[in-house]
Amino acid sequence: MIKSPDAIAIIGLGNAGLPLAAVAADSGVKVIGVDLNEERCVRINQGINPIPEEKGLEELIMLHGGKSLLATPRFEDAKNCSTFIVIVPLFVDESYSPDFTVMERAVRSLGRILKKGDLVVLETTFPPGTTDTKIRAWLCESSGLEPSDFFLAYSPERIMTGYSISRLREFPKVLGGTDEESGFRAFQVYSKFISNLHLVSSAKVAEMIKVMEGCYRDVNIALANELYKICEEMGVDFFEARENANHQFCHIHLPSTGVGGHCIPVYPWFLIKEMERREEFSRCRLLRTSREVNDEMILYWAEKIILECMKLDKPLSMVKICIKGITFREGVKEFYHSRNLALARLLSEKGLDVYAADPLLSEDMVKSKGLRYIRPEEADLIFDPFELRLTVAGGDSTR
């Protein structure tokens, strides 16, 4: 256990927390990483990287794991630290409201070792205002400290699985305190391992910045999806049009089966829910419409797949359809709000003879998602959701 008070504690060694911990350790900072997953901690301390798809992480874990980066499942091991960075997941429930269960547990556990004068920085993406209200209240309740006894700031993670190390090293990182002194102290700590750091006027502004970025992405993917559908209807090659439409002032995104994962499809709801709670329904119409357009893309693709089946000389119910990709995006073994999984299930519910396969998944993993497995070459029709490509067995593929 590291006893030096200049060590920083990072609560949560998941896809976002571990790259941060590794980059901090690599910058010469002593890091105590707290994660309830004991096995994960053991492996990190052995120098074994638990996120193989994260470029550059392996070397850092090998170098620093168990040395300047010490992982532990016990909050008490971090009690001598004076800076705590919290980066644990926040989910949404079925009605798209944030579910703070995991976050509250982590923050209250942290509160029990929090001392007067300590600094706490949150990194998880939040509905704006969360750090200075919910988080502060939980910390006070569990620590017995007064609100002004500790420093509190917010700095949103901007990682993207696969590119997190380079993002931490090069990308602008935003930071805001709940008061001036908190922002200043957090800036000093983060300066030790983040080079492109931007202090903004408040934690709430920093929270909003991250949510706004997600909204930009979601709305622009919805726009790409809408323009794609219009181009298809009008007989225009969307991809050719997009390539020539884009320039320094125009950034039309790529169409898709929708938007999955823990981030982009979730963040707009933070603002939508807040506006609806305030009965300001008209202030979030575009965000809501974009969510609907993106989530409904599976209906569009389902229809397209069914129409493609007409090219085959078989009764529709006997056409073996393979959805070749069920993770939420290519190259990431995650399923949260996966529209590809939702598409396979939708076609199944319609009574079609649907199977699935995935370049990243074994037959058993496909089956564990409640789908039947097929080798793509045995299907009559293959839909590749990452390429948006429909292929008829032995025939041409169309995009």
Added chain:
Amino acid sequence: MIKSPDAIAIIGLGNAGLPLAAVAADSGVKVIGVDLNEERCVRINQGINPIPEEKGLEELIMLHGGKSLLATPRFEDAKNCSTFIVIVPLFVDESYSPDFTVMERAVRSLGRILKKGDLVVLETTFPPGTTDTKIRAWLCESSGLEPSDFFLAYSPERIMTGYSISRLREFPKVLGGTDEESGFRAFQVYSKFISNLHLVSSAKVAEMIKVMEGCYRDVNIALANELYKICEEMGVDFFEARENANHQFCHIHLPSTGVGGHCIPVYPWFLIKEMERREEFSRCRLLRTSREVNDEMILYWAEKIILECMKLDKPLSMVKICIKGITFREGVKEFYHSRNLALARLLSEKGLDVYAADPLLSEDMVKSKGLRYIRPEEADLIFDPFELRLTVAGGDSTR
């Protein structure tokens, strides 16, 4: 009159046509410009620039006007040309459907001098498909030629008043033929005066490209407006958040009183109307919502202005309000779909004591728009729609 058959004719010497004609002339091409406005033609031939706000145009008109750029109100003067570029305005009617009256008249007049083997290129922004359907039909009817007797292509203007010359010289320009030979021939002609030229697979794709760019702008301005309203509601400085949210993958636009002018608020309707005609209402929901969000911004600003009036110790109906800017955007003396003009009228309809002023306009011009004039410093409350700034007389301004 230029008799050489290698001269090109440009039909329409307006804000888009004249810079194109000037750049072509400056590249050594002989140009005959046809414009029904006889006085404008006389001035151009005298070397006088009729669009003073267009940077760099004055020198070109002075150099080439009346020499290699000859302006004429008569189509017959261009009858020896073999290339015709049409760049006249297209408006929308009150139900946002395109109004082809001016375009049809110009195209039919051109048809009367069209010869076998000639090339016609359209530059006006169109609903995709227009060049190969309506335009071709009008040309055939008025010329008596068969559809395959002439070459037909499309290359959208991408000018922006004030920056048209640099755009023509540096910005990528897209071109598509209604068939391969038409595209090829148009490419050869345009190569003489456009350096960054991109041939795409069809006129229809080229038409869609321009409309898609407008849709990107409209949707992203709607997003900026929606995020601005949410930030205001939640007590976050939108401008600070935007500045820090934007990076190479995030391009949040600026909020405004809405979107005016002949271009951005019009182009989305080309696609919306086409989808509605096909009863494909769900394919244009985002475009439609964006139009509504942008057009309704004047309601938001009207409410904000009224709430600001409460700071004054006067009955609401006696507060002199000045809308300091009624053109559709700053620095351009145009009113088409101006949301600032619409805002002044809306407040007036509500019975408020509203006046207007504009940095570009005389008192008489303000009055000609049906508004009362006031010198801003005589008003109790000033709203600057270009800065989104509300100023109470003798007080602070808020943004």
